[in-house]
Amino acid sequence: MRLSNFSNYTLEEKDSFTVLGIGIELKSDYTDYAGISKEKADFWSAVKQDGRLDMLKAIALNDYTFAVNEAVNHKMMHYAGVMTDATLPEASRVIQFPKGEYLVVKGEAETSEELNNMLTGIAFGQVLPEVNDFAYVGGPNASVEMGLRNGSFFGEMWIPVVRK
Known part of the structure; x- marks a missing residue:
């Protein structure tokens, strides 16, 4: 596994966008990294095998696949999603990402x-705890798989932030 350099982050202005997601509630404690990782892995395996991820990809506006984390009604939710304006009966949530600055x-x-x-670990475990000029104050965040390059998956973590 090739790890990105820690300094490999930027702040970018993004327009608001919508992700249609199929999701689950994560039952592990938010400090139980191993438990959360297993729940997410089992979920992704299921949505790939049963065809739900392919259904989402069929209505996507681009080739990006989103792994979205969001607190909803005090529950920790995780979604497989795509950027789209369409809807599907199988989808469980339309996730609105705000216009603004993103880590x-x-x-x-x-x-x-x-x-x-890796992206989640770098963003939440290294970058956010060490920066002083901006902060994550909640809202949906996403790991965005953008494609394959030389046999490796590449992508970005998008986290809405505010300047301190």
Whole structure:
């Protein structure tokens, strides 16, 4: 696994966008990294095998696959999603991402699961705890798988932030 350099992050202005997602409630404690990772891996395996992810991709506006984390009614939710204006009966949530500044962490890995875990770990475990000029104040965040390059999955973590 190739890890991105820690300094490999930027702040980018993004227009608001919508992700249509199929999701689950994560039952592990938010500090139980291993439990959360297993729940997410099992969920992704299921949506790939049963065809729900392919249904989402069929109505997507681009080739990006979103792994979205969002607190909804005090529950920790995780979604597989795509950027689209369409809807599906199987979808469980239309997720609105606000216009504004986003922390963007770029990376690549051998599998989509490794990519998601690596981007999340760098963003929440390294960048956010060490920066002083901006902060994550909640709202949906997403690991965005953007494609394959030289046999590796590449993508970005998008986290809405505010300047301190």
